[in-house]
Amino acid sequence: AQSVTQPDIHITVSEGASLELRCNYSYGATPYLFWYVQSPGQGLQLLLKYFSGDTLVQGIKGFEAEFKRSQSSFNLRKPSVHWSDAAEYFCAVGASRDDKIIFGKGTRLHILP
Amino acid sequence: EPEVTQTPSHQVTQMGQEVILRCVPISNHLYFYWYRQILGQKVEFLVSFYNNEISEKSEIFDDQFSVERPDGSNFTLKIRSTKLEDSAMYFCASSKNTGELFFGEGSRLTVL
Numbered sequence: 001a002q003s004v005t006q007p008d009i010h011i012t013v014s015e016g017a018s019l020e021l022r023c024n025y026s027y028g029a030t031p032y033l034f035w036y037v038q039s040p041g042q043g044l045q046l047l048l049k050y051f052s053g054d055t056l057v058q059g060i061k062g063f064e065a066e067f068k069r070s071q072s073s074f075n076l077r078k079p080s081v082h083w084s085d086a087a088e089y090f091c092a093v094g095a096s097r098d099d100k101i102i103f104g105k106g107t108r109l110h111i112l113p
Numbered sequence: 114e115p116e117v118t119q120t121p122s123h124q125v126t127q128m129g130q131e132v133i134l135r136c137v138p139i140s141n142h143l144y145f146y147w148y149r150q151i152l153g154q155k156v157e158f159l160v161s162f163y164n165n166e167i168s169e170k171s172e173i174f175d176d177q178f179s180v181e182r183p184d185g186s187n188f189t190l191k192i193r194s195t196k197l198e199d200s201a202m203y204f205c206a207s208s209k210n211t212g213e214l215f216f217g218e219g220s221r222l223t224v225l
Contacts, residue, residue, distance in 0.1 A: 043217055046213060094212065096212075097208075097210055100169055102158060104155065
């Protein structure tokens with residue numbers, strides 16, 4: 001069964017600084033990987049996904065993520081964060097198209113002015 | 114842009130009462146899911162539904178839970194006899210064989 005680990009519960013960065021949120025997955029075959037963002041009291045919005053092909057994927061809001069099979073990682077990055085990026089970020093993994101996806105525990109991002 | 118809609122946005126109920134949470138998935142989607150998120154915790158898979166039947170369910174989805182697609186548009190989650198620990202945000206999601214799940218805004222359930 002697949003699982004996801006997000007080792008950082010909270011991360012604080014200054015506005016304008018770069019960001020990297022870590023995600024490690026466990027799954028035997030090639031996983032389907034996702035990053036979702038949740039603002040307080042809101043639903044889950046898909047930032048980006050990886051199914052196959054180019055291991056560097058671009059998403060919305062200036063985010064990107066890189067799939068590294070050798071490290072079982074799918075880290076999320078943004079070169080310059082904005083105050084509006086403060087939210088909870090969830091990495092998720094699926095076994096196949098339209099299979100359930102399993103979420104990590106999330107990383108709460110705080111932005112310093 | 115089409116979206117998944119959920120009602121009610123917030124429901125308060127007494128322990129032991131039945132609750133029905135409703136979802137209208139995106140119209141041409143074929144796969145439907147319910148997830149829940151207890152306050153401050155991770156988003157947990159409950160059940161997936163395809164072709165008018167449950168395709169997979171988690172350990173959380175016990176006999177107190179049921180799902181139904183009663184009329185071809187709505188997708189409901191019923192909790193027969195609510196417990197305090199059922200208090201959570203419940204998210205509905207749908208997909209169309211693209212691998213991307215589209216989530217609703219959630220229904221917050223508070224059990225007193």
